[in-house]
Amino acid sequence: MNDVLKKPRKVYVTRTIEFxxxxxxxxxxxxxxxxxxxxxxxxxxxxxxxxxxxEITVSGIVDPQTGFLLDLKELKEILEQEIMDRFDHKNLNHxxxxxxxxxxxxxxxxxxxxxxLKRTLQERYTNKKITLHEVxxxxxxxxxxxxxxx
Amino acid sequence: MNDVLKKPRKVYVTRTIEFxxxxxxxxxxxxxxxxxxxxxxxxxxxxxxxxxxxEITVSGIVDPQTGFLLDLKELKEILEQEIMDRFDHKNLNHxxxxxxxxxxxxxxxxxxxxxxLKRTLQERYTNKKITLHEVxxxxxxxxxxxxxxx
Amino acid sequence: MNDVLKKPRKVYVTRTIEFxxxxxxxxxxxxxxxxxxxxxxxxxxxxxxxxxxxEITVSGIVDPQTGFLLDLKELKEILEQEIMDRFDHKNLNHxxxxxxxxxxxxxxxxxxxxxxLKRTLQERYTNKKITLHEVxxxxxxxxxxxxxxx
Amino acid sequence: MNDVLKKPRKVYVTRTIEFxxxxxxxxxxxxxxxxxxxxxxxxxxxxxxxxxxxEITVSGIVDPQTGFLLDLKELKEILEQEIMDRFDHKNLNHxxxxxxxxxxxxxxxxxxxxxxLKRTLQERYTNKKITLHEVxxxxxxxxxxxxxxx
Amino acid sequence: MNDVLKKPRKVYVTRTIEFxxxxxxxxxxxxxxxxxxxxxxxxxxxxxxxxxxxEITVSGIVDPQTGFLLDLKELKEILEQEIMDRFDHKNLNHxxxxxxxxxxxxxxxxxxxxxxLKRTLQERYTNKKITLHEVxxxxxxxxxxxxxxx
Amino acid sequence: MNDVLKKPRKVYVTRTIEFxxxxxxxxxxxxxxxxxxxxxxxxxxxxxxxxxxxEITVSGIVDPQTGFLLDLKELKEILEQEIMDRFDHKNLNHxxxxxxxxxxxxxxxxxxxxxxLKRTLQERYTNKKITLHEVxxxxxxxxxxxxxxx
Numbered sequence: 013m014n015d016v017l018k019k020p021r022k023v024y025v026t027r028t029i030e031f032x033x034x035x036x037x038x039x040x041x042x043x044x045x046x047x048x049x050x051x052x053x054x055x056x057x058x059x060x061x062x063x064x065x066x067e068i069t070v071s072g073i074v075d076p077q078t079g080f081l082l083d084l085k086e087l088k089e090i091l092e093q094e095i096m097d098r099f100d101h102k103n104l105n106h107x108x109x110x111x112x113x114x115x116x117x118x119x120x121x122x123x124x125x126x127x128x129l130k131r132t133l134q135e136r137y138t139n140k141k142i143t144l145h146e147v148x149x150x151x152x153x154x155x156x157x158x159x160x161x162x
Numbered sequence: 163m164n165d166v167l168k169k170p171r172k173v174y175v176t177r178t179i180e181f182x183x184x185x186x187x188x189x190x191x192x193x194x195x196x197x198x199x200x201x202x203x204x205x206x207x208x209x210x211x212x213x214x215x216x217e218i219t220v221s222g223i224v225d226p227q228t229g230f231l232l233d234l235k236e237l238k239e240i241l242e243q244e245i246m247d248r249f250d251h252k253n254l255n256h257x258x259x260x261x262x263x264x265x266x267x268x269x270x271x272x273x274x275x276x277x278x279l280k281r282t283l284q285e286r287y288t289n290k291k292i293t294l295h296e297v298x299x300x301x302x303x304x305x306x307x308x309x310x311x312x
Numbered sequence: 313m314n315d316v317l318k319k320p321r322k323v324y325v326t327r328t329i330e331f332x333x334x335x336x337x338x339x340x341x342x343x344x345x346x347x348x349x350x351x352x353x354x355x356x357x358x359x360x361x362x363x364x365x366x367e368i369t370v371s372g373i374v375d376p377q378t379g380f381l382l383d384l385k386e387l388k389e390i391l392e393q394e395i396m397d398r399f400d401h402k403n404l405n406h407x408x409x410x411x412x413x414x415x416x417x418x419x420x421x422x423x424x425x426x427x428x429l430k431r432t433l434q435e436r437y438t439n440k441k442i443t444l445h446e447v448x449x450x451x452x453x454x455x456x457x458x459x460x461x462x
Numbered sequence: 463m464n465d466v467l468k469k470p471r472k473v474y475v476t477r478t479i480e481f482x483x484x485x486x487x488x489x490x491x492x493x494x495x496x497x498x499x500x501x502x503x504x505x506x507x508x509x510x511x512x513x514x515x516x517e518i519t520v521s522g523i524v525d526p527q528t529g530f531l532l533d534l535k536e537l538k539e540i541l542e543q544e545i546m547d548r549f550d551h552k553n554l555n556h557x558x559x560x561x562x563x564x565x566x567x568x569x570x571x572x573x574x575x576x577x578x579l580k581r582t583l584q585e586r587y588t589n590k591k592i593t594l595h596e597v598x599x600x601x602x603x604x605x606x607x608x609x610x611x612x
Numbered sequence: 613m614n615d616v617l618k619k620p621r622k623v624y625v626t627r628t629i630e631f632x633x634x635x636x637x638x639x640x641x642x643x644x645x646x647x648x649x650x651x652x653x654x655x656x657x658x659x660x661x662x663x664x665x666x667e668i669t670v671s672g673i674v675d676p677q678t679g680f681l682l683d684l685k686e687l688k689e690i691l692e693q694e695i696m697d698r699f700d701h702k703n704l705n706h707x708x709x710x711x712x713x714x715x716x717x718x719x720x721x722x723x724x725x726x727x728x729l730k731r732t733l734q735e736r737y738t739n740k741k742i743t744l745h746e747v748x749x750x751x752x753x754x755x756x757x758x759x760x761x762x
Numbered sequence: 763m764n765d766v767l768k769k770p771r772k773v774y775v776t777r778t779i780e781f782x783x784x785x786x787x788x789x790x791x792x793x794x795x796x797x798x799x800x801x802x803x804x805x806x807x808x809x810x811x812x813x814x815x816x817e818i819t820v821s822g823i824v825d826p827q828t829g830f831l832l833d834l835k836e837l838k839e840i841l842e843q844e845i846m847d848r849f850d851h852k853n854l855n856h857x858x859x860x861x862x863x864x865x866x867x868x869x870x871x872x873x874x875x876x877x878x879l880k881r882t883l884q885e886r887y888t889n890k891k892i893t894l895h896e897v898x899x900x901x902x903x904x905x906x907x908x909x910x911x912x
Contacts, residue, residue, distance in 0.1 A: 014714045016723045022762040023719050028754045032302065034184035034211040034253070039827070050828060052835065058253030061184040061211005063302055074723070077639070078650060079715035084755060085652065103184070103208030114764045115829035119773050123766045123824070152182065152213055154778045155834060162772040164564045166573045172612040173569050178604045189377070200378060202385065224573070227489070228500060229565035234605060235502065264314045265379035269323050273316045273374070304328045305384060312322040332752065334634035334661040334703075339527070350528055352535065358703030361634040361661005363752055403634070403658030414464045415529035419473050423466045423524070452632065452663055454478045455534060462472040482902065484784035484811035484853070508853030511784040511811005513902055553784070553808030602782065602813055614864045616873045622912040623869050628904045674873070677789070678800060679865035684905060685802065 017076040024145055025081045026069045029091050031100035034061040035116040038105065059103065064121070066095065067148040068129065072141045082142055094132050095125065122149045122159040130161070167226035174295055175231045176219045179241050181250035184211040185266040188255065201265075209253065214271070216245065217298040218279065222291045232292055244282050245275065272299045272309040280311070317376035324445055325381045326369045329391050331400035334361040335416040338405065359403065364421070366395065367448040368429065372441045382442055394432050395425065422449045422459040430461070467526035474595055475531045476519045479541050481550035484511040485566040488555065509553065514571070516545065517598040518579065522591045532592055544582050545575065572599045572609040580611070617676040624745055625681045626669045629691050631700035634661040635716040638705065659703065664721070666695065667748040668729065672741045682742055694732050695725065722749045722759040730761070767826040774895055775831045776819045779841050781850035784811040785866040788855065809853065814871070816845065817898040818879065822891045832892055844882050845875065872899045872909040880911070 036059040037051035047055045054060070068091060072081050102108060104116035110128065114120050126147045133144050150156040186209040187201035197205045204210070218241060222231050252258060254266035260278065264270050276297045283294050300306040336359040337351035347355045354360070368391060372381050402408060404416035410428065414420050426447045433444050450456040486509040487501035497505045504510070518541060522531050552558060554566035560578065564570050576597045583594050600606040636659040637651035647655045654660070668691060672681050702708060704716035710728065714720050726747045733744050750756040786809040787801035797805045804810070818841060822831050852858060854866035860878065864870050876897045883894050900906040 014720055016710075016714065016720060016727060021719070021723045021759065023722060024758040024760075025719070026756045026758070028756075030302070032210050032212055034209040037829070039829075053251040056251050056253070056257070058256040059184040059209065059211070060182050060251040060253065061209070061213075062182055063213045074719045079637070079639075079717035079720045081719055081757075101203040101206050101210040103206065103210065106208040107206070110766075114766065117829035119771070119775070119824045119831055120764060120766060120829045122773060123771045127766060152180070156776045156778075157831075158774040158776070159771065160774075164570060166560075166564065166570060166577060171569070171573045171609065173572060174608040174610075175569070176606045176608070178606075187379075189379075224569045229487070229489075229567035229570045231569055231607075260316075264316065267379035269321075269325070269374045269381055270314060270316060270379045272323060273321045277316060306326045306328075307381075308324040308326070309321065310324075330752070332660050332662055334659040337529070339529075353701040356701050356703070356707070358706040359634040359659065359661070360632050360701040360703065361659070362632055363663045401653040401656050401660040403656065403660065406658040407656070410466075414466065417529035419471075419475070419524045419531055420464060420466060420529045422473060423471045427466060452630070456476045456478075457531075458474040458476070459471065460474075480902070482810050482812055484809040503851040506851050506853065506857070508856040509784040509809065509811070510782050510851040510853065511809070512782055513813045551803040551806050551810040553806065553810065556808040557806070602780070614870060616860075616864065616870060616877060621869070621873045621909065623872060624908040624910075625869070626906045626908070628906075674869045679787075679789075679867035679870045681869055681907075 014076050014079050017074055017079065020073045022071060023074055023081050024069050024071045025084075025087075026067050027084065027087055027091060028065065028067050029095060030063055030065045031096055032061065032063050033099055033102050033104050034059045035104035036060070037115055037117060039115050059105070062151050064099070065150040066125065067146070067150075068095075068144075069146040069148070070133065071143050071145040082137070082140070086136075090129075090132055090136065094128050098128070118149050118151045118155065118157040122147050122157045125149065126159050126161060164226050164229050167224055167229065170223045172221060173224055173231055174219050174221045175234075175237075176217050177234065177237055177241060178215065178217050179245060180213055180215045181246055182211065182213050183249055183252050183254050184209045185254035186210070187265055187267060189265050209255070212301050214249070215300040216275065217296070217300075218294075219296040219298070220283065221293050221295040232287070232290070236286075240279075240282055240286065244278050248278070268299050268301045268305065268307040272297050272307045275299065276309050276311060314376050314379050317374055317379065320373045322371060323374055323381050324369050324371045325384075325387075326367050327384065327387055327391060328365065328367050329395060330363055330365045331396055332361065332363050333399055333402050333404050334359045335404035336360070337415055337417060339415050359405070362451050364399070365450040366425065367446070367450075368444075369446040369448070370433065371443050371445040382437070382440070386436075390429075390432055390436065394428050398428070418449050418451045418455065418457040422447050422457045425449065426459050426461060464526050464529050467524055467529065470523045472521060473524055473531055474519050474521045475534075475537075476517050477534065477537055477541060478515065478517050479545060480513055480515045481546055482511065482513050483549055483552050483554050484509045485554035486510070487565055487567060489565050509555070512601050514549070515600040516575065517596070517600075518594075519596040519598070520583065521593050521595040532587070532590070536586075540579075540582055540586065544578050548578070568599050568601045568605065568607040572597050572607045575599065576609050576611060614676050614679050617674055617679065620673045622671060623674055623681050624669050624671045625684075625687075626667050627684065627687055627691060628665065628667050629695060630663055630665045631696055632661065632663050633699055633702050633704050634659045635704035636660070637715055637717060639715050659705070662751050664699070665750040666725065667746070667750075668744075669746040669748070670733065671743050671745040682737070682740070686736075690729075690732055690736065694728050698728070718749050718751045718755065718757040719759075722747050722757045725749065726759050726761060764826050764829055767824055767829065770823045772821060773824055773831050774819050774821045775834075775837075776817050777834065777837055777841060778815065778817050779845060780813055780815050781846055782811065782813050783849055783852050783854050784809045785854035786810070787865055787867060789865050809855070812901050814849070815900040816875065817896070817900075818845075818894075819896040819898070820883065821893050821895040832887070832890070836886075840879075840882055840886065844878050848878070868899050868901045868905065868907040869909075872897050872907045875899065876909050876911060
């Protein structure tokens with residue numbers, strides 16, 4: 013069955029999700045004035061917010077029996093628990109443990125999401141070779157940051 | 163010149179802009195518990211946020227000399243001053259005078275933006291017949307609210 | 313509270329959902345040949361399919377207490393039960409009772425969805441004035457059909 | 463057949479097409495200096511260009527036999543002949559007869575496309591009641607003009 | 613001519629196309645019950661469907677005379693013959709020879725399209741160095757699979 | 763501060779911009795007839811045009827103090843001066859010095875933009891390690907060309 017899968021095929025599967033969060037670019041080690049100089053309007057005292065769009069990409073060899081790299085329902089559940097529950101309808105500065113000592117920039121967010129998912133995927137897929145390949149965070153339609161574990 | 167404009171033509175011109183803001187759905191006249199019952203996760207204490215996309219539509223008769231309903235540079239300036247300066251990179255609950263006594267729902271936001279723009283356009287275009295036709299606020303890719311002054 | 317809601321404000325709230333379905337344009341009262349003449353490649357014997365994108369718009373007066381027209385969680389539940397359960401991951405020709413004697417064109421789909429939602433919204437919102445305003449079905453990025461109950 | 467079509471149903475069918483054209487906002491009755499004052503960078507001597515996206519909407523009663531308002535292949539052919547052949551990969555100031563004496567603004571373009579299609583649809587659908595409802599021209603992602611024949 | 617092409621420049625050219633197809637995730641070697649356990653609602657007996665969006669990327673050195681990697685009209689023709697004629701308005705389980713013994717998952721589809729195009733491009737561009745770089749299949753706005761021949 | 767930045771993290775930051783330009787695919791070393799044979803309708807004498815969408819990607823190690831790879835306001839200024847001022851509302855054949863001896867194909871445009879930005883970024887970020895990673899030019903929704911300096 014699945015003729016093209018008679019030899020191993022490495023694919024990259026991307027799942028796109030969206031969460032809505034508030035944040036303020038603010039470094040508590042700096043004064044309000046220095047924060048304003050560094051972050052400008054992004055440092056507004058009461059914060060602002062975004063519809064963050066994430067593209068999560070995992071890679072590995074397609075299973076010749078199922079025709080899947082992995083069951084997307086499983087990936088969806090993982091993203092629900094690890095990403096949506098952690099970040100959606102939250103304030104990134106106040107509500108997220110992993111960002112407590114951080115400026116919640118898009119760069120920091122991309123690396124943080126990578127760390128969270130890397131750990132979870134390793135625990136879940138110990139036998140299978142499912143690898144986290146890329147986390148791409150779109151803060152707006154115009155700005156995005158990708159992290160690939162480098 | 164402009165043959166098709168020899169008779170009056172009513173057009174609807176739409177300008178799309180985006181602003182990034184934090185908000186919390188919270189009615190100060192209710193208890194925290196009642197707010198949670200009413201607004202759920204949208205009532206998160208430290209707020210969340212969105213990339214709000216606005217479609218502002220004005221209507222009127224095309225000027226046969228310029229081929230324009232109105233100069234888009236002018237409309238762009240008005241939207242910069244009245245909308246972007248007021249809402250972009252702001253917290254809707256704390257930073258916007260017009261929303262001080264309000265739950266900043268998408269519905270309330272659409273009506274508030276209508277009121278702000280209606281007044282400004284009337285002051286600016288006293289002689290010309292430029293009418294605000296519609297304010298459409300997209301909170302996410304899935305939810306939007308239109309207000310037409312009814 | 314909610315200053316702008318001191319006078320009644322009629323808004324149009326749109327919720328966008330997507331379902332994935334197979335269909336075949338086929339009129340059982342006609343021969344295979346006549347179906348092919350009428351529907352061309354859309355009449356392929358084993359069917360084809362689409363990611364249908366729906367924009368459901370309801371209208372009414374904003375509630376001055378909540379700042380909502382209606383609770384979007386409720387609308388989401390209604391659409392889950394009435395639309396997603398009925399059409400998503402289904403074959404429109406074989407699996408949908410309401411389309412049994414019909415050619416499942418986009419036009420017929422838009423009218424059918426209107427009928428289903430009209431009835432449900434009337435049962436749910438007997439006291440409130442929540443009116444179904446429009447059903448817009450996008451079959452592809454290029455083709456869409458709107459029905460407003462006319 | 464087609465149960466929901468036992469009573470007449472008026473639908474609005476929208477077809478989206480895209481053409482790529484150059485233009486220059488320039489009024490030959492005015493001096494270069496006055497054109498620059500009026501149109502700014504849009505009056506650049508050698509022109510600029512756009513990917514124009516059109517949404518053409520026709521309305522009428524769904525045919526209870528076919529389940530169609532009209533055959534989309536026919537509409538596609540009309541748009542190919544009347545719109546794509548006339549405007550695609552053209553310079554709006556030099557190559558389009560209908561725009562010879564006009565400033566090719568988005569407003570003028572919307573009205574001109576309306577006139578062209580109105581005539582063609584009337585000739586084609588003499589017996590059927592297919593009405594041109596709206597022409598919506600998107601010049602960019604941010605600017606669009608609708609004309610409804612008013 | 614073409615100053616920047618005086619040294620060889622490797623570019624990646626992407627063409628996006630869309631086809632509409634029905635499919636059912638079903639492994640004929642398994643029972644109906646096991647198929648349901650594995651594929652859930654995607655295993656619906658009468659199938660469902662999608663608007664598949666493909667991004668086909670080819671790479672190579674830009675021709676210094678034409679300024680092209682390859683003539684896009686040629687690539688368009690190849691994609692019309694090899695992809696659209698094979699998959700558009702088809703049922704992937706019944707109508708596509710290359711998928712006869714396969715579960716038509718997005719992963720299998722991406723690899724199959726790669727194999728079809730790899731062979732065709734090699735036959736067509738024997739002298740030129742045009743290489744198939746990537747096939748990216750978007751099943752929905754949320755799920756996609758890339759294959760790069762690994 | 764910024765816990766995840768205690769080890770160096772390489773990210774890819776993408777900024778998306780759009781400019782509107784006219785062009786004509788035309789090689790002055792060839793006859794009109796040969797140009798038509800090579801470029802078809804893209805060789806229309808008076809040109810045509812596009813809304814070009816650019817994705818500019820830079821890469822480097824995130825600054826552990828700011829949480830930024832680079833200040834996006836700076837990148838925005840660079841793109842305004844080097845790209846928008848050079849290409850926006852221009853005719854690529856007549857108005858752009860860097861394209862004087864070139865056929866302004868998407869391939870040539872991508873390489874030209876790379877050369878312009880490479881030089882500017884090197885001058886601006888002499889001490890920091892900010893590297894231009896990729897220039898992706900979308901001519902239409904369907905065609906795009908990426909250049910990575912290879």
